[in-house]
Amino acid sequence: MLVFMAFALALIPALAIAYPFLTRAGRPLLSDEDTTASEVSARWEAAIAGLRTTELEWAVGNLAEEDREWLRERYMTDAALALREMEVGDAEERALMATVEREMKRVRAQAGDGE
């Protein structure tokens, strides 16, 4: 009974450990680069949050008009720079994707020729 239970217990981690190797579905190289949050969008979020906070603090009276103008200018510029960078990034990405697609078409076409 004990031996059986011990086996059953050992089976759980064994399966968990083996699972990623058994289902090698070509996982990508381990990297954080492609995850949703990138540095640019962090900057965008920080700038937008800064704008909101500025408005809130102005509304509750913690902020003088002059300071509010000053802060708005900074945050708007930060946000604009982030936005521009994102657009440029997107454009580059699209160009890259287009290249890849062209390349794949070419390879496929060649393979088709071979058959």
Next chain:
Amino acid sequence: MNSGPSPSHDRGRQSGHAAFRWYARAAAALICLAAACASQDDVPPLEQRAQALNRTIMCPVCPGESLDQSQHVLASQMRAVVDEKLAEGRSDESIREFFVERYGPSVLMEPPGRGATALVWIVPPLGAVAAAAGLFLVLRSMRRAGPAAPNRSPANPLSDRERESYFRRIESAMADPGRDERG
């Protein structure tokens, strides 16, 4: 706040009055609470001194507890000694000396400020001064590194046209009706 008829000025004054009204109410309730702190006359002065003294002397057999805290037999005996000596008219310091002679300096809850032990008192203020100086220097150097102009991206600043179009788009994005933080 700024002088001049800015909306924020007006706003600040009105809400200031409301804040004051609320505060007056809260203060009335707090005064009632504060009154709880008021009296200490019931306890005879000698007993107050005894209590204060008991808090500065450790019970030698109960780790980390003062005479005042401990319920050990020895602690209550020592408390009785404190009472006795106070009644004899001895000073706080001489009573502490008495216990130090018996049980060594570790019987005092507060380390003495003499000899090498004074280090325990000297280091914290020195550290605090050093930390304050360090903080000041760090803040100053961060300030220097700080950006001067709003549009800082030296390699490629926003052009006036870009600035206008981006600012407009950001403002329209911010005007999302589902959420306006300032109200």
Next chain:
Amino acid sequence: MVEIGQVSLVIAALVAAYAALASFLGAGLRMTDLSTSGRYAAYSLPLLLAAPTVSLVNAFVGRDFSVRYVAENSNLAMPNAYTWVAMYAGNAGSLLFLALVLAVTSAIALRGLSRRMPHTTAYASGILMLALTFFMVIILGFANPLERLPITPADGQGINPLLVHFGMFIHPPVQMTGLVMVSVPFSIAMGAMMAGRGGRDEWVDQGRLWGMITWLVLTVGLMLGAWWAYTILGWGGYWAWDPVENSALMPWLAMTAFVHSIMVQKRRGMFRMWNIVLIITAFTLAQMGMFINRGGPVPSVHSFAQSSMGWLFLSFMTFTLLASLAAFWWRAGTLKSREGLDSILSRESVFLTQNVLFLAVALVTLWGTVFPIFSEAAQDETVTVGAPFFNRVNGPLILTLVVLMGVGPLLPWRRASRANVVNALKYPVAAGVAAAAVLMLLGIGRPVAVTAFSVCAMVVTGILSEWVRGTMSRRRSGEPTPLAFGRLLLRNRPRYGGYVVHLAIVMLAVGAIGSSFYSVQRDMVLRPGDTGNLDGYSFRYLGVEKTFFADRVEEVAELVVYSGGSRLGTMRPFRAFYPDFRIASTRGAIRSTPAEDFYIVPSEFDEDGRAVFRVLVNPLVWWMWASGPLLFVGVVFGLWPQRRPAAETLTARALAQAARA
């Protein structure tokens, strides 16, 4: 059942070691399969550790004294309810509990992290599993709670009577959970740094989330401990700057600094190095806490889980500290700030000042706690560093922190003009001065306490006046007051959650100031029928009832208490004597109101009918305990996920795409 637990412990140790190794290797060599396998192994550990936990609890409930740990920490006389929680009363069982908590929180945290940052997760998993492996090695090699005795005793030795209290159900597990959970935000921060993401701030959200949760658990643990001391240790106080209390306070202080400072990184991309330093400090102090609690070289009243394995904890602490510093050194280049400081007069610099002060309190506390060891080693003179030292040195620092708590939130990010600061502070400062004046008029002296109260008034005014002004501002755009107030709070959750926590801290401070400066105390000898008086209360001692139990003798006193001529009721404080332990445990009877606590506790019952009571009137203590729930609500409110507004996340991409189209 016990044997299954034993087997499961061994498997868990092997799996934890594998998980640590696979995660680190996978992360370093960028092998996704390997690191995923390590993480999945981590997921299986809660289950593997649940088995020994269940078998240990089962042994306690079933009074299986053939298990050494059960025999040493319980007996037949123990009430049934306590057998369910007796597992963390001693060293070995509490280690198992720690391991289980670490496994469960690790699994949850890694799961949340893995979707967002796989590479960071691999390192984080390695760090967490390394810590778990350490616990498993100690459990299996040095303190196995499931070890059998060669001969089964008829009865166990029983539990330390001071632990037999409702607080026992909650304080130790919460405190231990808090200490071990510090490793979660630590592993996230270190993981991101090791993966080279320190200069990107994606980890900040998860780090802040887990930092706040850990902070909350630590806070609740500390408050429960204080409450336990207040109700059971029978001296009318709740905090004595005991080494073990200090060792739980230090990581709390560092975590408090961290959860504030992390906001600066989120909002401004600054303090990246500093945050790593803070979390390394917090993690080291948490381990120091475990070391002092378990191998404690300093005498303490908390010697419940004492053991001779302090050196193990000390070695592991040294190892992780050196490893962290090495990793920090290696990656320091990636931790440059995105931006600089716009002005010294800004929220950022208040945050940094606050951080430094919190660390100062932590270091002073550490200094005072370990000084006796150095003193003994260096000059062969034992000294005690007790409460008076800490009050005197930490008092001013803590008061400064409370002042900053009032000033900081009123300062805007980035830059504040002088006029603006004056304007924001005029009402709070006026309120502080007014409060001081009123207290003086009421005849409440003591400059230190009056200053402290006046600072509290300042903070509260700052917070509440902002709430009022915010509500008024929304009301002007047509919302009725309750809706305006609700929306103000709901739409700015982190901000107002923070304010609620600050209010709770002020309540805590008010309770601490009131009870430490204005407490009235007397030790009184009463015979049955006698009446005593203290601070407007009078109490008649009716008599004592003695009851014999298998393990203890209980003497329950009965007193009728009056205040201002009206009868408040009967109070029954008691004293229980445990002959086996030669320990008397007293339970005070407390009548608590927001204004003051009337606290009475017996210290001796003589044969001739005389009884010695300690009677206290502790003003405002109620506020300390009431601050707990408020604080909890504040943290949860601040952390509750807010509906992400389209404008902040999606729109950036959408805008970019719209521009293209």
